[in-house]
Amino acid sequence: MSVSRREFLKSAGVSGLATAVTSATVGQAEAQTSPAVIGPGDVPVSLMVNGKRLDLRIEPRVTLLDAVRNRADLTGNKRVCDRGTCGACTMIVDGRTVYSCSTLAIDVQGKPIRTVDGLAAANGTMHPVQQAFCDVDGLMCGFCTPGFVVATVALLEKHPNATPEQMRKGLDGNICRCGTFVRIMEAAQKAKTTMGVRRG
Amino acid sequence: MADPKLAWPAKPKLLSTHVQRIDAPEKVTGRAKYTYDINRPGMIYGKIVRSPHPHARIVSIDLSAAEKAPGVKAVLEYSKAGAQVMYQGDPVAAVAADTEERALDAARLVKVEYEALPHLASVEQAMAENAPKVFTPANTRAGQSEETGDLEAGFKAAAHVIEATYATHVITHVCLETHGTVCEWDGDKLTAWVSTQGAHQCAQGFAQSLKIPQANVRVITQFMGGGFGSKFAPDSQGIICAQLAKIAKVPVKLMLDRKEEHLDSGNRPSATAKIRAGVSAEGMLTAFDARSWGTGGAGATSNFPLPYIYNFPNRKRQHTDVYINAGQQRAMRAPGHPQGCYLTEILMDELADRVKMDPVAFRIKNLPPKGPNAMWQDYFEMGAKRFGWDKRHPTGEGGSGSVKTGMGVSAHRWGGAGRGSRAHCDITSDGGVVVKCGTQDIGTGTRTLVTIVAAETLGLPVSAVKAEIGDTVYPFSGGSGGSTTAASVSPAIRHVTMKALDALFAKVAPTLGTTAENLVAEGGRVFVKGTPSKGLSWKDACKVIGTEPVSVDGEWQDGLSGSGTSGVQFAEASVDVETGIVKVTRILAIQDCGLIVSGLTAESQVYGGVIASINFALFEDRILDRSTGHMVNPNMEMYLLAGMSDVPKIDIVINNMPERGVIGIGEPPTVSTASAIANAVRNATGATIRSLPLHPHRVLAAIDQERAGGTN
Numbered sequence: 001m002s003v004s005r006r007e008f009l010k011s012a013g014v015s016g017l018a019t020a021v022t023s024a025t026v027g028q029a030e031a032q033t034s035p036a037v038i039g040p041g042d043v044p045v046s047l048m049v050n051g052k053r054l055d056l057r058i059e060p061r062v063t064l065l066d067a068v069r070n071r072a073d074l075t076g077n078k079r080v081c082d083r084g085t086c087g088a089c090t091m092i093v094d095g096r097t098v099y100s101c102s103t104l105a106i107d108v109q110g111k112p113i114r115t116v117d118g119l120a121a122a123n124g125t126m127h128p129v130q131q132a133f134c135d136v137d138g139l140m141c142g143f144c145t146p147g148f149v150v151a152t153v154a155l156l157e158k159h160p161n162a163t164p165e166q167m168r169k170g171l172d173g174n175i176c177r178c179g180t181f182v183r184i185m186e187a188a189q190k191a192k193t194t195m196g197v198r199r200g
Numbered sequence: 201m202a203d204p205k206l207a208w209p210a211k212p213k214l215l216s217t218h219v220q221r222i223d224a225p226e227k228v229t230g231r232a233k234y235t236y237d238i239n240r241p242g243m244i245y246g247k248i249v250r251s252p253h254p255h256a257r258i259v260s261i262d263l264s265a266a267e268k269a270p271g272v273k274a275v276l277e278y279s280k281a282g283a284q285v286m287y288q289g290d291p292v293a294a295v296a297a298d299t300e301e302r303a304l305d306a307a308r309l310v311k312v313e314y315e316a317l318p319h320l321a322s323v324e325q326a327m328a329e330n331a332p333k334v335f336t337p338a339n340t341r342a343g344q345s346e347e348t349g350d351l352e353a354g355f356k357a358a359a360h361v362i363e364a365t366y367a368t369h370v371i372t373h374v375c376l377e378t379h380g381t382v383c384e385w386d387g388d389k390l391t392a393w394v395s396t397q398g399a400h401q402c403a404q405g406f407a408q409s410l411k412i413p414q415a416n417v418r419v420i421t422q423f424m425g426g427g428f429g430s431k432f433a434p435d436s437q438g439i440i441c442a443q444l445a446k447i448a449k450v451p452v453k454l455m456l457d458r459k460e461e462h463l464d465s466g467n468r469p470s471a472t473a474k475i476r477a478g479v480s481a482e483g484m485l486t487a488f489d490a491r492s493w494g495t496g497g498a499g500a501t502s503n504f505p506l507p508y509i510y511n512f513p514n515r516k517r518q519h520t521d522v523y524i525n526a527g528q529q530r531a532m533r534a535p536g537h538p539q540g541c542y543l544t545e546i547l548m549d550e551l552a553d554r555v556k557m558d559p560v561a562f563r564i565k566n567l568p569p570k571g572p573n574a575m576w577q578d579y580f581e582m583g584a585k586r587f588g589w590d591k592r593h594p595t596g597e598g599g600s601g602s603v604k605t606g607m608g609v610s611a612h613r614w615g616g617a618g619r620g621s622r623a624h625c626d627i628t629s630d631g632g633v634v635v636k637c638g639t640q641d642i643g644t645g646t647r648t649l650v651t652i653v654a655a656e657t658l659g660l661p662v663s664a665v666k667a668e669i670g671d672t673v674y675p676f677s678g679g680s681g682g683s684t685t686a687a688s689v690s691p692a693i694r695h696v697t698m699k700a701l702d703a704l705f706a707k708v709a710p711t712l713g714t715t716a717e718n719l720v721a722e723g724g725r726v727f728v729k730g731t732p733s734k735g736l737s738w739k740d741a742c743k744v745i746g747t748e749p750v751s752v753d754g755e756w757q758d759g760l761s762g763s764g765t766s767g768v769q770f771a772e773a774s775v776d777v778e779t780g781i782v783k784v785t786r787i788l789a790i791q792d793c794g795l796i797v798s799g800l801t802a803e804s805q806v807y808g809g810v811i812a813s814i815n816f817a818l819f820e821d822r823i824l825d826r827s828t829g830h831m832v833n834p835n836m837e838m839y840l841l842a843g844m845s846d847v848p849k850i851d852i853v854i855n856n857m858p859e860r861g862v863i864g865i866g867e868p869p870t871v872s873t874a875s876a877i878a879n880a881v882r883n884a885t886g887a888t889i890r891s892l893p894l895h896p897h898r899v900l901a902a903i904d905q906e907r908a909g910g911t912n
Contacts, residue, residue: 059301066300075237076230078425080376081458081836088376116230126229134224137800140808141643142227143376143425149228171844175836177376177426178643179811181847183804 038106045105049074050118060106064098065089067105068115076116076146080175087174088147090154091115097154097173116146119153128194129153129187138187140178148174152188156195164189206691206698206757208795208858213722214656216856218800222648222667223423223641232423235395236455238382244273246444246454247303248437249293249310250464251285254525254829255319255334258283258292262311266295269309271302274447278440284317286498287525288830289463291436296444296452319525321829323470323495326522335499335523343503343519354487354514358478360554366543367472367891368874370495371820372462373532374841377425379465380455381438383445389416390442394434395455397427397642398679403672405434410442421640422670428812429531430466431642432679462834466530467822469502470494471539472891477512477547483555485566488512493520494539496529504536508544509576509611510566525829526822531681533809534614534867538816538874545610545875546890549882553595559609559879560584572860573764576611579790579855580768583609586851587770587788596886596906598775605774605785608879612871616793616864617763618684619756621692622675625654625700627750631739633658635697636668639677639689644866645801646685652798653690657697659721660738675753683864687761690797690862696754703750708741762861765868767791769810771876772848775884777903780896782881784814784848787873792855794863799854802865806852809869815842817874821893 039060047054049068056071068074068091077100080088084102091100092114100115119127129152132138139145148171155162155170162170167188176184208215226232263275274296279285285292293310297303318332325331326339333339355361375395382393390412396402399419407414424431434442441454456465473492480486494502502521552562560580567576584590589607598604623637635654641647650667658665668674678688705716708726712719712734720729727735735741772786789806796802819840823832833839854865874892881899882888887906889899 059299061301069237070239070300073239074230075233075239078234078236078376080378083458083835083837085836086376116228120229126225130225130228133228134220137221137224137804139221139224139227140645140801140804141376141424141426142223142232143234143643145227146230168844173843175376175841175843177374177428177812177841178804179808180804181811181842181844182807182850185844185847 043106046109047105047113048110049113050115058105060104062105063101064091064103064105064108064113065100068100074115074117077150078143078146080143085175086144087151088144090147090150090174092150092154097151116150119149127153129156129191132187132191132194136183136186136190138180138183140180144174144176148176148184152191155188156192160192160196162192206694206760208760208861209656212656214652214662216796216799219648219652219662219798221645221801222651222662227423234377234423234425235380235382235393235421236377236425238393238453240382240384240451243382243451243453244296244298244448245300245303246294246296246441246452247307248291248440248454248460249295249307249312250460251288251290251292251314253285253314253316254288254321255317256285256314257317258285259313259315261293263293265309265311266306269297269302269306271298272306273297273450274444276440276443276447278436287463287527289460289527291440291464294440294444296448319829320523321824321826322524323472323493323522326495326524334525339523341521343501343521345518347516349514351487351489351514351516355478357480357486359481360551361476361478362547362550362554363476364890365472365474366546368470368539368542369892370467370470370822371816372467372822372839373428373430373465374836374839375426375428375430375461375465378456378458378461379431379435379437380453381434381441382451382453383442384451385445388412391418391420392438392442393420394438395424396421396431397424397640397681398432399640399670399672400638400676401432401679402434402438406438406442409434409439417672419672420670424640424642427642428533429535429681432681458836459834462822462831462839464527466532467497467527468532469496469529471502471504471543473506473543475543475547477551479551479555481555483557483562483565485510485512485551486514488515490517492517493522495522495524497524497526498528499523500528502529505540506543508540509568509613510544510548510563511568526824533812533870537612537614537871538813541610541612541871542875542878542892545872546878546888549608549879550888560589563609563611572857573766575766575792575855576768579766580609583768583770583788583790586853589770592883595883598884602778603774603776604884605772606880606882606884608771608876608883609768610872610875610879611766611768612868614683614765614868614871615763616683616687616765618678618686618688618761618864621677621688622753622755623692623696624675624753625696627700627704627742627745629742629745629747629749631742633660633665634668635665635693636674637677637689637692638669638672638674639685640670640680642680644680644685644805645798646680646689648801649686649797650689650693653693654697657694658701660724664738683866683868686797686864687862688756691760692754692756694760695757696752699752699754700750703752704741704745707744708736711744712736760861762794762863765792765863765865767868767872769872769876771873771880773877773880773884775881775899777885780900782818782877782894782899784818784877786849786851788851789869790853790855791865791869792857793865794860795858796854796856797862802854803852805865806854806869807850809867810850810873811842811847812870813873814846814877817877817892818894821895
């Protein structure tokens, strides 16, 4: 099921933003064609995270990041800017990277969602990208790291032979405050080689 | 040194090498649990209600609607009617509810009536003659005042005098993990997970503020998402969290949101100086006279060292703290030094031009005497060669196209000098080694450092040692600030593991038919000195320990650490004179830190310091609206930070000085990059940009001014 932003705004009348918008134009414009109202209050939301189904009861306004972190205790991906700028919350939904802090959980039901928590193999072996980050010290405090790891995985899955320029562009949606960029680039270069070997 | 055998080994196996960060696997897999990630059974969420006004009197606080809101378990008046709020974001009240969303809803229902009062949104407003008197006793406070030598004689000896105003701006720490706490009470005992640089310091802070015995407080900081000087105390959010948890009788998580983090968790104060400086015809500095000021927000100081490094024999400096209605400053990565460095180093290039000297030669000529903590001359010379300084063109001759390139240089210093850490070591009969120290790893690699020192001392691989840190149940260690952690912790770990080894040797010696002092531990074996065949594997040796483990305490020892570092950085930048956009293309950072304990993480610190200073120079700026006193960019899309494409090629040289002991490297590399970049921009364009940040419109304005008759 997919819910448009307008439908969401209409349904989630408790938030300040929604109240302001729905009170006038949106509410009236959609009065005749409006689908069933979802919320306010908890509604069933079913997510497919790292190959496992999560059945949650959450308010429609809960983001994918908060649903996964607060309701499923999958805390690998971080909340940092909470406005789709810094990339610490980066997840892969349906093969594309998304800022999960700015994605509603109800909007990605039924779609395969991958978080940093699910990248390592079941036996604990790290993903080649994770191993490369460890090898070259592509991290310091580690708070941006999960987002960078996921973004690098998505980048190399899409562009297995990514050029350094493509890597830079692919990772420009993430911010690190400790200043690990130089070594993240090294990690991406190294992972490109090791992922190639694994596929090879 | 108390015991000569504690001396760092002359031929180390692990010290100064590249050992992988011990907790990297936890961090890259998402298994590392930061404070933000702690989810306790029954836990609810706290939210602080903050003043929207930069200055106001609270008329009333009404929590009744919030209290009745869905899911609300606790409400709290933090301030009270009649009290004043002094900045946007000053905490007033708080709520806690079963979900974050409901806590936010309830916070919006807290009704606070304010009587707005006159406010000061800028240094200029605060210093104006007709400024409203907002602070008591005054909006400004006379700060440090120093005078050395004979200023008049100094200016008399000058062939050239420069008089100009230099400035740096306010930036915020932007810790990616915002400040925050999870508090859980068990009767009158508090467990607090805190995102902090000082676990033990926080335990003391909670005890004092909540008026409970410190023995009843446990603080845990296993992983921490960046502090940069802003995270030492529980702060208002920590105390509020503990109080909400007490009222609600369930654990409470209270993490600041990004806006709160900008407004109320510290910042680097601004710095401005009106400087008059003289240089002789021979290129010797003769005199320096400065009136300086800066703001650290509402009632906080703003001092910084000035002049920086170079030897002005006759000098005078008077500083004034200026208070404005903004959140208070906190220490930020090398507090004061980036400011003092910038103000001095831009001036140095101008003075060098006046006497037609190369900036490197000019600086060398005016350095204080060389010493182990003052290696600038060597670094300038080595760096000039490595960077290709001989290819630097005369200032202003940056090429004929619209994109000009240039090179700049700058120097810095830092203290370090940590002490006081304690540690505990257990060795059990299965060969297990656990080293405990109540320090914390703030991203600098302290857990790795503890492991390396222990493994080196015990002759074991790093995988055989377990470092347990980040918890106040472990022996005392101070806050991680001032680049003191490595110098404070390393000697304690050396001492405690050496003591543990002595105790093990005493037990093993009879088995090997020798005495303890004849034994050594190397390569995972314990054996008789000089006769490696006469010995046991570590595991077999530990079998003699029996049920009662080797269990010893140790502490920081004199002679294993030092203080005082120096560094020099070179920058190459390009400037588009049509758009004002500056791009840094190359940095060379030369740094010492005494004995390098962990080579890999030390290098990461230098990369990080350089990139932080690029941010300071080119991107970051806390902008307050001059009318409303509101911060206009309290987020991460308008508060700019470098991304991958903004990061230049960075070349690092770390000068290992084992004879000086461990010193620390967190702060020094972030001091001088910004100055080197601004000097490179000056070299490229001929325009002197005396105030940061180097935002495009400011660069263009300086270029215009240069074309219209000169910025000099």
